[in-house]
Amino acid sequence: MIGYACITLGNSVDPLRGCTKKNATNETLSSVIGHNLTSLSQALHYNHQNNIQLFRISSDIIPFGSSPVNSLPWKDSFGEELTSLGELVRRFKIRVSMHPGQYTVINSPHQDVVDRAIEDLIYHASFLDSLSLDASHKLILHIGGIYNEKEAAMDRFISVYQYLPENVKARLVIENDDRLYSVADVLAISSATGIPVVFDTLHHEVNPPHQNDKSMVEWLLLCKNTWKRNDGCQKIHYSQQSPSGKAGAHSQTIGIEAFLSFYHALEQYIPSGDLPDIMLEVKDKNLSAVKCINSLAHPGKIRTLEEEWSRYKYNVLEHDHAIYLKIRALLKDKTIYPAVEFYRLLEAALSKTIRPEAADNAAAHVWGYMSPFATQKEKEAASLKLTALHNNEISSDLVKKFLYRLAVKYEQTYLLDSFYFTF
């Protein structure tokens, strides 16, 4: 399976809400939780409709879930919602996970930090428990800090682990990070504790073991051995270096070519029924998940690519008119399934900078959906905005927001389902 983390781009899932500590009244918390559970339900439906069976639930689903700031008995007051969310997860056969961030540290020398970290793990595990999910739905944790003494810090991790509640231990898996604990370190902790290891490809590239005597696939296979029957199949994190960012920064999108060569390398060592679940960590989230899934579909349907094209076409148009025409031509032949070539062209277009004339052209196409219904006032506003965009006097974001409001008003679902307003 291939999946993505926390956020579903596009217009089919309402973003999660949050609040600050000082605004965290019971009323606010309750309304945010209600909203967020609805959002999760939307995400599960989106994933199901798009053949995505791997999804990370955001730690922010319950604001201040492990803090005294939130004393709401949310498991009870949202019991029905949680039960039906769990049913959805099982019905859709989606494997979910949660991933406390870098600030949840159980190997700290400070007892209060450890206590809060344990509370945080309990919160995460109890959220998954509240959905009645089995132990293959995991909780991913980094090892923590080093504190000038790595051996001792690793020992502390191991001894704290022993005393974690059973429902946390049943779900806990550990991951190599991009600075401190390499896959070799994490495997050492795994052999002392039996905790399964999530292999993170980019962290491994940025922070390889000191004695790096193995290929990436060999390390990945060692991690595979740490997954036992009840844990479900091996999970890994896959991401690519952002060309513009610092080392370890995630890319905007998953480059399909590099992804496929990685995947095909795995296929040479692992039988197809036993390949790991791959969590993509990437800025464009579900968009890359769909891309990778479609690119691996072996008898793929051209219809799937046509639907993808309908979502991306105006984004492509505003980046590169020539590629827009190329993709249109590529999808003319309904007897083939040119997924990889399609995404290659898509990536080529979207990586180009937008020129004002092209942005104007795309906006004019989009405006064409609304213009038959628009009021005189809206027509005048549109004309002004499009001209200003053409002359590079206003940002295309501004024009998109204007067009988005009209698309909502006139219920242009074709546009609302597209990514034109997304990025």
Add this chain to the structure above:
DNA sequence: CACCGTCAAGTCGCA
């Protein structure tokens, strides 16, 4: 309504 500083968390490097 656009903009941008702030918020949460813990560690680590550097004064």
Add this chain to the structure above:
DNA sequence: TGCGACTTGACGGTG
């Protein structure tokens, strides 16, 4: 001892 950087997306106050 203390402070800023690091990370992330949304909040929330300002203009």
